[in-house]
Amino acid sequence: TRPQSMRGLKLLISAGPTREPLDPVRYITNRSSGKMGYAIAEAAQQAGADVTLVSGPVNIPVPDNIHVVKVETAQQMFDAVMNQAHRCDIYIGAAAVADYRPAQIQDHKIKKQHADNIIELTQNPDIIASVAGLPKKPFVVGFAAETDDLANYASQKLHSKNLDMIAANWVGQSEGGFDSDHNALQVFWPGGSQHFAMTDKQYLAHQLVKLITEKFNEKNPA
Ligand code: C5P
Numbered sequence: 001t002r003p004q005s006m007r008g009l010k011l012l013i014s015a016g017p018t019r020e021p022l023d024p025v026r027y028i029t030n031r032s033s034g035k036m037g038y039a040i041a042e043a044a045q046q047a048g049a050d051v052t053l054v055s056g057p058v059n060i061p062v063p064d065n066i067h068v069v070k071v072e073t074a075q076q077m078f079d080a081v082m083n084q085a086h087r088c089d090i091y092i093g094a095a096a097v098a099d100y101r102p103a104q105i106q107d108h109k110i111k112k113q114h115a116d117n118i119i120e121l122t123q124n125p126d127i128i129a130s131v132a133g134l135p136k137k138p139f140v141v142g143f144a145a146e147t148d149d150l151a152n153y154a155s156q157k158l159h160s161k162n163l164d165m166i167a168a169n170w171v172g173q174s175e176g177g178f179d180s181d182h183n184a185l186q187v188f189w190p191g192g193s194q195h196f197a198m199t200d201k202q203y204l205a206h207q208l209v210k211l212i213t214e215k216f217n218e219k220n221p222a
Contacts, residue, residue: 004047004048005047005048005209005210005213006044006047006048006049006209006213007047007048007049008048009048009049009050009089009090009216010049010050010052010087010088010089010090011041011044011049011050011051011052011088011089011090011091011092012051012052012054012081012084012085012088012090012091012092012138013037013040013041013044013051013052013053013054013091013092013093013094014037014053014054014055014056014077014081014092014093014094014095014097014127015034015036015037015038015040015041015053015054015055015056015058015094015095016032016033016034016037016055016056016057016058016095016096017029017030017031017032017034017056017057017058017095017096017098018056018071018072018073018074018076018077018095018096018097018098018124019056019057019072019073019098020073020074020098020100020101020102020124021072021073021102021105022102022105022106022110022119023105023106023107023108023109023110024106024107024108024109025109026109026110028098028100028101028102029057029098030096030098030178031096031178031179032056032058032095032096032178032179033058033059033060033178033179033180034055034056034058034060034095035060035179035180035181035201036094036143036183036201036204036205037053037055037092037094037095038053038055038058038060038063039201039202039204039205040092040094040205040208040209041053041063041066042063042066042202042205043202043205043206043208043209044090044209045063045065045066046206047206047209047210047213049090051065051066051067052066052067052068052069052084052088053066053067053068053069054068054069054071054077054080054081054084054095055068055069055070055071055095056071056072056077056095056096057070057072069084073101074097074098074101074124074125074127075101075124075125077095077097077127078124078125078127078130081127081130081131082127082130082131085130085131085134085138086134086136088138089138089139089216089220090138090139090140090141090212090216091128091131091138091139091140091141092141092212093127093128093131093140093141093142093143094143095127096145096178097124097126097127098124099123099124100121100122100123100124101121101122101124102119102120102121102122103120103121103122104120126161128140128142128161128163129160129161129162132161132162132163133162137162139164139165139212139215139216139219139220140161140162140163140164140165141163141164141165141166141167141212142157142158142161142163142165142166142167143166143167143168143169144157144166144167144168144169145168145169145170145171145177145178146168146169146170146171147170147171147172150168150169150170150186151168151186151188151193153168154166154168154186154188155188158188158189158190159190164189164190164215164216164219165187165188165189165211165212165215166187166188166189167185167186167187167208168185168186168187168188169183169184169185169186170184176198180201181200181201182198182199182200182201183198183199183201183204184196184197184198184199184204185204185208187208187211189215194211196208
């Protein structure tokens with residue numbers, strides 16, 4: 001049995017992609033499978049946390065003993081997260097939130113003859129930055145999927161979004177990242193960094209939960 005290091009803590013986590021509708025039959029989305037977020041939710045639950053998972057559309061069964069709130073769009077994810085965020089101790093933003101959505105959702109299927117129409121986009125709210133901006137801010141952990149200059153972009157996001165920790169991974173490579181069962185992470189927090197070598201997402205999730213617990217306890221001494 002594992003030590004119940006997160007016992008007594010309320011953990012809120014978002015996972016999966018968001019889906020931004022264009023018309024009744026089409027949407028814009030991304031390659032996130034939700035596997036990393038679900039693995040973290042389960043690892044935290046096993047570590048004793050009371051876990052709520054706000055999930056975009058994924059093909060993963062609902063885990064036992066975790067409260068799952070299913071959403072589709074970034075706006076719905078924002079609402080579900082902000083509804084819970086003020087009463088959680090830790091927020092982990094593992095979802096791949098679409099930065100933009102179609103400005104208008106058409107009531108009827110867009111016809112071919114109008115296909116040269118340009119789709120107008122409008123920006124979605126930044127969920128994690130909103131959580132990190134709450135007056136009673138939980139311990140906030142972000143993710144950063146990068147194709148280049150990982151350390152730079154990740155530490156920029158750590159500071160600009162006012163996060164306590166950010167887990168960065170390479171995407172668009174042969175192994176790891178989106179839709180894979182494996183991943184490697186470089187984790188940054190103010191004043192430090194740790195590398196987690198390529199492994200399965202379940203084991204990686206346990207390692208990450210351990211590090212989050214350690215840093216949470218440093219920030220919130222008993
Ligand atoms: O800036 P970027 O999207 O790469 O930042 C990634 C982090 O921000 C992730 O933790 C992601 O869940 C979060 N995010 C968010 N709301 C958005 C965009 C990203 O919470 N609209």
